[in-house]
Amino acid sequence: MGGNGPLVYAKDLVKRFGKIEAVRGIDVEVRRGEAFGFLGPNGAGKSSTMRMVGCVSPRTGGELRVLGMEPDTEGPRIRARLGVVPQLDNLDQELTVRQNLHIYGRYFGMSKAQVRAKAAELLDFVQLAERADDEVEPLSGGMKRRLTIARSLINDPELLLLDEPTTGLDPQARHLLWDRLFRLKQTGVTLIVTTHYMDEAEQLCDRLVVMDGGKIAAEGSPAELIARYSTKEVLELRFAAGAQEAAEPLVAGLAERVEALPDRLLLYTSDGESALAAAHARGVNPMSSLVRRSTLEDVFLRLTGRTLVE
Structure with missing residues (x-):
């Protein structure tokens, strides 16, 4: 399932935590180059699905292939080609903006010269070049979110997973983030976004699924879903x-x-x-x-x- 196949393929995917079934047998295909959304209320199963796709939480049942590989046996190889923006920023608050990128890049085995060049490019992309030598702790929420996105791109990922990317941001910061994500998609990066903001899903997603109670209630482009259900x-x-x-x-x-x-x-x-x-x-x-x-x-x-x- 490499080459022209879907970047993410899930069939009857299940995730249980004890007796709680968070994801209850969903089918998903994410195509190369698209922005795909998981839309749903809190507790719908969005984040549980993302953690399985991100190879940090093993599935309980069903089939799952990410980048044509099997997460259970090839998790490290998959993670090396993913970028992940978690729901909560987990930046090192005491380091500078630039140092956060340098240290993360070294995890991927990049040389110091490669990391320096890539960090400069990414800080320019997320409009943080002027804050490169500032510590992270006093930055605004929007700046921290942009830095988290820059960090997730240090390894040139093919697939970027964004879990509730703009929660807690003011409208200006959200629109700037949307602009950066749109530009990323134009460069060929495939995006998977979870959100409970409808305007975000309409802005960002080519296709999406609406999740409710661990199941998929509907699937299609924003326009198709509006035509079908409204x-x-x-x-x-x-x-x-x-x-x-x-x-x-x-x-x-x-x-x-x-x-x-x-x-x-x-x-x-x-x-x-x-x-x-x-x-x-x-x-x-x-x-x-x-x-x-x-x-x-x-x-x-x-x-x-x-x-x-x-």
């Missing part, structure tokens, strides 16, 4: 708390699907403006209305529900 547009009608109950029977039949929330009604329709005009004609008078395009968030909430699962 509508072209969503009409949001906002009301004073509780007033939406009286309006709900009045909008029956005006959309493919109506969802009632505590302060609003969501009408899933191909034409939001027509649905709004029809609602007004039936005497529906919301405090405000909004017509927007459907997003992955609409798909995600339909597939996994709005109830918080702890």
Whole structure:
């Protein structure tokens, strides 16, 4: 399964921790050069899957091939060709930015000259060249995240695993990180991303799976999933708390699907403006209305529900 085969192939993949089945028989293929996403709520099985792909957690059952190799017997060879960005930054806080890269590069058997050249290139790429000689500890969260990504690239990986890459970052830092990841993909690096941010999945992923309860609930490109599980547009009608109950029977039949929330009604329709005009004609008078395009968030909430699962 080398050459033109998938970089990651999983069939009926299972991971158990004692009696808890975190991953419950999933099938996944990740193609060379794409950005592939695992989208799901906390506890869906995303990180457990990533740890198996990253050859740091053995599978309980099923088939798994990474870069055409068998993780159980060829883990070190696979890890040498992977880059991993963990959920939590594990940088050495007392070393400088540059030293963090130099030490990591030496783990891969690179010469001092190779590490120096590669570190300079990567610091430029993640826009940290001016902070190269600063200690890591006082850097902002976004800078630390970019340094973690730079470190994961020191060995020129074919496959980059990113577990919740932008959790806790402000919008500017997230967008800068997305820009760097997009550029990486353009150079031919294959990305696997776990996230619970819908906008991140829409921005980054060519294809994704929605995981829920250790299983795959849906698979496709963001556009395919929106077309399959939602509508072209969503009409949001906002009301004073509780007033939406009286309006709900009045909008029956005006959309493919109506969802009632505590302060609003969501009408899933191909034409939001027509649905709004029809609602007004039936005497529906919301405090405000909004017509927007459907997003992955609409798909995600339909597939996994709005109830918080702890």
